[in-house]
Amino acid sequence: MSExxxxxxxxASWFLSTARERLAKLLDAGSFTEFVxxxxxxQSPHLASFDLPAAFDxxxxxxxxxxxxNSVLVAAQEGQxxxxxxxxxxxxxxxxxxxxxxxxxxxxxxxxxxxxSGGVRLQEANAxxxxxxxxxxAIVEARAAGVAVIALVGGRAGAFGGAGLIAATCSAIVxxxxxxxxxxxxxxxxxxxxxxxxxxxxxxxxxxxxxGRTRRLIGGADAYAExxxxxxxxxTLALMGKARPFDLATLRAEQARLAGRVGRLGGCDRxxxxxxxxxxxxxxxxGDMDDPVFVALVADVKGAGDDAx
Amino acid sequence: MENxxxxxxxxxxxxxxxxxxxxxxxxxxxxEVLLERVLAQNxxxxxxxxxxxxxxxxxxxxxxxxxxxxxPGGMRISINDGGARPDTVALRLMQGVRTMEMDxx
Numbered sequence: 001m002s003e004x005x006x007x008x009x010x011x012a013s014w015f016l017s018t019a020r021e022r023l024a025k026l027l028d029a030g031s032f033t034e035f036v037x038x039x040x041x042x043q044s045p046h047l048a049s050f051d052l053p054a055a056f057d058x059x060x061x062x063x064x065x066x067x068x069x070n071s072v073l074v075a076a077q078e079g080q081x082x083x084x085x086x087x088x089x090x091x092x093x094x095x096x097x098x099x100x101x102x103x104x105x106x107x108x109x110x111x112x113x114x115x116x117s118g119g120v121r122l123q124e125a126n127a128x129x130x131x132x133x134x135x136x137x138a139i140v141e142a143r144a145a146g147v148a149v150i151a152l153v154g155g156r157a158g159a160f161g162g163a164g165l166i167a168a169t170c171s172a173i174v175x176x177x178x179x180x181x182x183x184x185x186x187x188x189x190x191x192x193x194x195x196x197x198x199x200x201x202x203x204x205x206x207x208x209x210x211x212g213r214t215r216r217l218i219g220g221a222d223a224y225a226e227x228x229x230x231x232x233x234x235x236t237l238a239l240m241g242k243a244r245p246f247d248l249a250t251l252r253a254e255q256a257r258l259a260g261r262v263g264r265l266g267g268c269d270r271x272x273x274x275x276x277x278x279x280x281x282x283x284x285x286x287g288d289m290d291d292p293v294f295v296a297l298v299a300d301v302k303g304a305g306d307d308a309x
Numbered sequence: 310m311e312n313x314x315x316x317x318x319x320x321x322x323x324x325x326x327x328x329x330x331x332x333x334x335x336x337x338x339x340x341e342v343l344l345e346r347v348l349a350q351n352x353x354x355x356x357x358x359x360x361x362x363x364x365x366x367x368x369x370x371x372x373x374x375x376x377x378x379x380x381p382g383g384m385r386i387s388i389n390d391g392g393a394r395p396d397t398v399a400l401r402l403m404q405g406v407r408t409m410e411m412d413x414x
Contacts (some may be wrong), residue, residue: 018334038331038343041387048310051360053389055335056343080336 010230014154015178017229019061019076022114025229026152026236027065027074034063035097042089046124047082055081060090062097064108068237071108073101079116079157086162087121091131095138098149102142110240111142111149113170118185119161132162139169140246148172148243152232153179154225158210160185171243174235175212175221177291182210204287208271213287213294217278217304218265219257224298226291278302313357313365315372319382322350325410332408333401340393342405345385353381359390371395375402384409 010025017025023032036042038056047054059081064073075094077084086094094113101107120128139149151170153159158180159167167173167181175181186200186209199205208214215221223235244250268274275283278301286297298304323346333341348354355372375381379402386405393401 020331037329038341039329039345043389051310053310053335053358053360053391055341055389056331056387059335078334080334080339082335 010233011228014176014225014227014229014232015156018080019059019078019114019116022155022229022232023061023063023065023074023076026112026114026233027067027072028069031066032063032074033065034061036062036093042093044087044089044124046088050123052082052123058087058089058093059084060093062093067110067112067233067240070110070237070240072240073097073108073111074114075111076114077116077155077157077163079155082121083119084115084117084155084157084163085119085121085124086117086128086131086135087124088127088131090121091128091135095131095134098135098138098142101147102138102145105145109147111147112236113149113151113166114155115151115153115159115163115167116155116157117159117161117163118157119163128162132165135162135166136169139166143171143243143246148240150174150236150239152225152236153181153221154212154227154232155179158182158185160210171246172223172239173215173221174223174225174232174239175215176225176227176232177207177212177294178227179212179215179221180207180210181215181220186210208287214271214274216298217275217280217286217301218261219304224291224295231291278304311357311359311362311365313359313368315355315357315369317353317355317373317376319351319353319376320380322382323380323384323406323409327409327411330405330408332404335389335391337391338393338397340388340390340398340401342401343387343389344381344405344409345387346383346409347385348383351382353384353386355386355388357388357390359388359392361390361392367395368398371398372402375399379403379406381406 043054059078061076149170151167151173154176164183186206189198190200216224225231225235272283329345
């Protein structure tokens with residue numbers, strides 16, 4: 001919210017916005033209706049015992065709205081609250097939304113997940129792990145029922161741990177340069193394997209491995225957005241209605257694609273080597289170029305467009 | 310956790326017609342403020358939950374100053390604090406009443 005409480009313009013940074021600001025800017029103006037809003041005070045019952053403050057929405061905002069007139073269900077994580085974690089209440093809110101879409105075909109057939117999370121909330125780890133597993137199952141069941149689930153990744157916490165798994169379960173992923181996806185986060189790799197294995201303070205390395213440009217180039221994300229709500233909106237609209245049927249043929253094609261990718265890129269030891277193998281003439285320049293130039297580059301790269309999901 | 314409940318009688322009702330608003334997020338040095346227009350027109354109740362102990366007098370002073378300046382009659386204000394400084398608290402409260410001045414969509 002700006003000083004007057006009105007949302008910033010659609011050109012404000014997605015990375016720096018709060019979850020509520022992202023929703024306000026992404027959806028058609030005034031179209032958002034929240035389920036289980038803050039006034040219901042569905043807070044974590046566990047954080048107080050750790051002397052930690054709770055949030056009125058538990059960092060998970062769910063509801064419905066419209067995207068260029070199309071009805072959609074939406075969920076947005078607040079990455080600044082506890083790292084955007086999955087926990088008992090936040091997990092239940094997301095799960096309820098996806099299961100409702102799975103079970104009721106009168107509800108919108110598209111779900112947008114604005115992920116911004118380091119994974120499971122450690123203070124509620126069992127409930128959080130359970131929530132992630134149940135959400136993944138619900139997404140698969142919803143997709144089988146004809147629902148498209150699109151992940152939007154460009155927040156400060158990225159989409160790691162359970163959020164990375166959930167992103168990978170979706171019908172499609174939209175990512176920005178600032179966005180990151182993965183399972184084990186950089187700090188966790190460094191803690192467990194040592195700084196020589198992975199230096200989590202080396203931003204070029206972290207983004208080279210997990211960042212939006214690498215993910216898009218190797219086919220780990222289906223669309224690339226600039227760091228604005230307007231660009232995420234445009235990229236999401238372009239994907240809506242394009243989800244393939246979630247059937248055996250699609251899964252076999254995805255398996256073949258992933259096996260091919262391991263064959264092509266499995267021997268690379270760094271992002272630049274992967275980009276080179278994909279045919280990017282100057283990998284270093286590709287990391288520094290402006291977004292529109294990068295988008296043009298992606299169009300020419302073999303492997304970025306063969307996502308079968 | 311520290312829980313602080315304050316009640317005020319205001320000069321008049323807060324402007325605007327919005328039923329509720331939420332501003333800010335719970336993060337280090339930040340806070341979230343939930344405002345609900347549910348009380349009598351000259352009443353204001355503020356409830357603060359904070360992990361930081363021993364600052365009751367500072368909270369009372371900041372909130373009393375806010376109530377004096379804005380006359381937020383009718384408002385039930387609930388705060389989840391993440392260890393915000395007094396100036397941040399004052400700005401968030403002001404942002405909250407300004408947001409409530411807008412019409413409900």
